[in-house]
Amino acid sequence: MAKKKGLTPRSEDFSAWYNEVVLQAELADYSPVRGSMVIRPWGYGLWENMQRALDDMFKATGHSNAYFPLLIPMSFIEREKEHVKGFRPELAVVTHAGGKELEEPYVVRPTSETIIYAMYAKWVQSYRDLPLLLNQWGNVMRWELRTRLFLRTAEFLWQEGHTAHASEDEAEAESRLILGIYRRFMEEWMAMPPVTGLKTEAEKFAGAVRSYACEALMQDRKALQAATSHMLGQNFAKQFGLTFQSEEGREEYAWNTSWGASTRLVGGLVMTHGDDAGVVAPPKLAPTQVVVVPIARSDEQAVSVTERARRIAEELTNSGVRVAVDDRRHLSPGAKFFEWERKGVPMRVEIGPRDMERGEVVVASRVVAAGAPRKEAMAEADAVAGIGPRLDDLQEHLRAVALARREEGxxxxxxxxxxxxxxxxxxxxxxxxxxxxxxxxxxxxxxxxxxxxxxxxxxxxxxxxxxxxxxxxxxxxxxxxxxxxxx
RNA sequence: CGGGGCGUGGCGCAGCUCGGUAGCGCGCCUGCUUUGGGAGCAGGAGGUCCCCGGUUCGAAUCCGGGCGCCCCGACCA
The missing domain is CATH 3.30.110.30 (C-terminal domain of ProRS)
Known part of the structure; x- marks a missing residue:
């Protein structure tokens, strides 16, 4: 047996623990570009599942996706006074292209309000064109002085929704609706129940009239702003000439909202559920929910055990579970257990010669309630049938623990x-x-x-x-x- | 942007004080034996010692300059 290669315990140095988890669980890695990270498949898998859930919710409430360009003319950013003030220090600017200096520099978008409302101004003429409810999935860049994997990187992925409405009430309702969606997503999918509310004037988004936010409490008792929804009033509409003719025939400025959630959520997930063994992925977001590990002594045994493992995996897949078979022969079972635990796969099924004889498998949960057994042998059929409900239980358990921790804190x-x-x-x-x-x-x-x-x-x-x-x-x-x- | 730390095989580090043939652990490759909680043995591959300059017979090591990254604080999804 080799000596232990664990993570720094959370109690010793939470920040060191976080960095090690992100790197060792292969969520992300440092890139050659200052302050930017590479999101690796496991981390991106979490993000993709987040995207899917949020996207479905946005669509279900009448929003459509669109895409606006990465580069924004400098003059656009400067149009809204508070907005520039807020973002100027962290802009990355493109001054040269095609081997020549540009007449007007472009900024790499730190957020897209300006270019989007400039376009809305072109598309909206009548109250009949409203509301305009768009969202985009993309990347933005904010040249942060101090970066941290997922929590604050120079470039990050997010969605930004931008809407235009005919009335203040409607825009207000929209910003509240979205806040509710974020909250529900965090509770039901991330098992990370936030506190919601209004930002103060000092803390609100640069250019907004009001900002709403979801604030989650991490295990080190620091808060994470997990998503925001802004009621922009007519601030941007006035700067970009976003007007419409009302039913009464008057020309009026539209009312806007914008709202976003980013890859920061992946960091929040880690800091909410992770333990000293690594990530704990809530079942609903885990890229792989169940890993099946075949255990064998001889090569012949490996063939039959792996075959059985694949069959179990197939049955689980058919019942809607995301499952992987770890049939790597050069790693010992123990090494695989540690690896998958570090990544936070919610459940593991072990199948070895002993189990084969008895028609059983061993089922292990990444997290168990206090006092519950870490591993359980059970009939294969029971395991297959029982895993779905167990994943649901685990999801709920994580949410309950996170909620209790938030209130205790x-x-x-x-x-x-x-x-x-x-x-x-x-x-x-x-x-x-x-x-x-x-x-x-x-x-x-x-x-x-x-x-x-x-x-x-x-x-x-x-x-x-x-x-x-x-x-x-x-x-x-x-x-x-x-x-x-x-x- | 202030403070601190670190740049040496893929990763983590030692060597530097006191200059003299570049080392350890992990990982990787091959073979055999293994496999129910991070396998063992044997053999092997892999390094412009961050960069530039200086001192010296000789620099990973000393001196000067630069660059990069990480951590901590102030500001920020």
Whole structure:
């Protein structure tokens, strides 16, 4: 037996653990381009499943996909004042092409509002052209100074939805609808229940009137902004001449929304469910849900055992399970177990000579409830029939654990000062629910002192039963807010 | 952008203080034996020591300059 080659435990250094997991589980690798990563098949497989689920939800609510170009004329970005201010520092700019200096530089899109609304202006004339509900899957570039695999890379993949509506109410409803979709996706698919709500003025998207967000709590009790949905008002419509003629014959500016979720979600998935053995992929998103490992002594045995393994895999495939057979002969079973656990495959079926004789297989779950056996021998037919429900149970188990962890990490009490907020966070609190007067100065001071930010002004169902009375900056609270240190 | 660290076979590192034939572990290839929690033995392949310059008979090692990456902080999906 070789000596252990484990990961740095989460308790020792969460950040080191995260990097090692991402690399060793082959989710991604560093690329030769500064701050950019290569997403490897296992990581991309997770992303593809996320894409599929989200895409289905967008389509089901009337959205269509389209594609807009990577390069945006510099002048477009500069059109909306707040928008430029927010993105200017992180723009990558193309100044040369075809061997010549360009008359007008292009920026590599950091987000596509400007070019999309410029096009919408061309396509929309009448209220009958609205709402316009498009989404695009693509890449964007933000020249971040400090990057981290999946969580913040110079280039990342995402979807950005952009809509135009005839009324403010409709745009508002759209931005809330999408926030709900993100939330449902995170709960049902990622098993990562977020807190949702409104961003403060200081934290909102550059160019938005209002920003809504899903904030998830990671195992190290830092918050991750997992998706955002913005009500843009008429800010972009006015800059790009996106007008329409109303039913009453008046020319009016359209109301826009934009919303996005990125490959950052893969990082969130890792930090929500991962353990010291590696990734734990929720069954609904796992590229492979079940791996079948044949175990044999001799070559003849290998033939018959592998044949049986393939048959089991076929039956599982027919019942809708994503399954792989690991029939590599040069690796010992133990080596395979470790590898698949590191990648987070939810379930494993082992079949060896012993099992063959008894008509059994051994079934192991990546994660089991406390006290439950890690491995179970069961009749082959029972295993095949039982795996679907077990995957469902595991999905639910992960969600329940994540939800419990989020609530255990949440503190709801009167917070009297920024110093007290800092103490709570230093003491291990994740989300701190406090009162706030709405004063930006109080927010800024607490941010400075506690090195934390208001993640959201929570939606109603997340608010405390007894609303906080006191603003942490002094005086009376006008609303409840959720503080956290964030990624 | 400030602070720190690191650049040596694919990966992780030692060697550098005190200059003298480039080493270890893992991985890889071949063969045999193995396979129920990271297999063993034997043989083998693989290196412009990040780059440029300087000192020297001689530089991975000393000196100067540059580049790159990672980590920590401030800003950000």
């Amino acid at each position: 949440s503190v709801r009490q009167e917070v009297g000062s920024p110093e007290e907020l800092a103490e709570l966070l230093d003491g291990g609190a994740g989300f701190v629910y406090s009162g706030w007067s709405g004063d930006p100065a109080a927010e800024a001071r607490a941010k400075e002192v506690a090195k934390a930010s208001i993640r959201v002004i929570p939606d109603e169902e997340f608010r405390s039963e007894t609303p906080p009375a006191q603003c942490l900056g002094g005086g009376k609270a006008r609303m409840e807010v959720v503080w956290a240190r964030a990624y």
